[in-house]
Amino acid sequence: MQQLSEKTIISRLSDPATRHQTFSYVVDQYSQQLYWKIRGIVVFHDDADDVLQNTFLKAWKSLDDFQGKSKLYTWLYRIAVNEALDFLRRKKNQQALSTDMEPHLANRMMADEYFDGDRSEALLQEAVATLPAVQRTVFTMKYFEEMKYSAMSEILNTSEGALKASYHIAVQKVTEYVKSHS
Numbered sequence: 001m002q003q004l005s006e007k008t009i010i011s012r013l014s015d016p017a018t019r020h021q022t023f024s025y026v027v028d029q030y031s032q033q034l035y036w037k038i039r040g041i042v043v044f045h046d047d048a049d050d051v052l053q054n055t056f057l058k059a060w061k062s063l064d065d066f067q068g069k070s071k072l073y074t075w076l077y078r079i080a081v082n083e084a085l086d087f088l089r090r091k092k093n094q095q096a097l098s099t100d101m102e103p104h105l106a107n108r109m110m111a112d113e114y115f116d117g118d119r120s121e122a123l124l125q126e127a128v129a130t131l132p133a134v135q136r137t138v139f140t141m142k143y144f145e146e147m148k149y150s151a152m153s154e155i156l157n158t159s160e161g162a163l164k165a166s167y168h169i170a171v172q173k174v175t176e177y178v179k180s181h182s
Contacts, residue, residue, distance in 0.1 A: 033073075035049070038052055040144050041137050043128075043129050055079050059075075127173070128174060131174070136170070139171070
């Protein structure tokens with residue numbers, strides 16, 4: 001399928017005759033971008049794959065609710081972030097995830113065939129993984145993706161001030177963690 005405009009995609013998603021084919025196109029177009037956004041939040045490849053699949057399932061089920069008030073990618077991104085946060089909450093409830101339970105996260109990341117960083121990158125990811133879910137999300141969006149607070153506010157449905165505070169606290173925690181584990 002050739003490159004489609006956002007308007008064409010939305011129109012074709014509304015038409016039952018072209019919905020399946022167009023949604024496949026959407027999955028192809030946005031999977032990689034969303035995967036890396038999700039991976040920044042949940043850390044591990046297998047978890048990111050699961051969350052990505054859940055993101056597209058939820059998007060498919062919610063297509064009739066998409067009103068076009070935001071861009072399609074923003075809508076998908078919001079679903080992906082919410083799915084990633086839900087995943088972390090479920091995981092925390094199941095495991096009571098803490099730094100004590102994941103003391104060698106950096107070692108696990110170095111062994112992950114999909115991780116292509118060095119030891120310092122793994123330590124940074126380990127530090128980020130110790131953050132509460134919302135701080136982790138805000139840190140990932142700002143630090144790794146260099147996203148503006150206005151865009152984050154739209155996606156996370158919260159004020160820019162709250163996001164700035166979360167990011168500031170997250171930076172302090174990551175810095176302290178890295179210093180204490182170097």
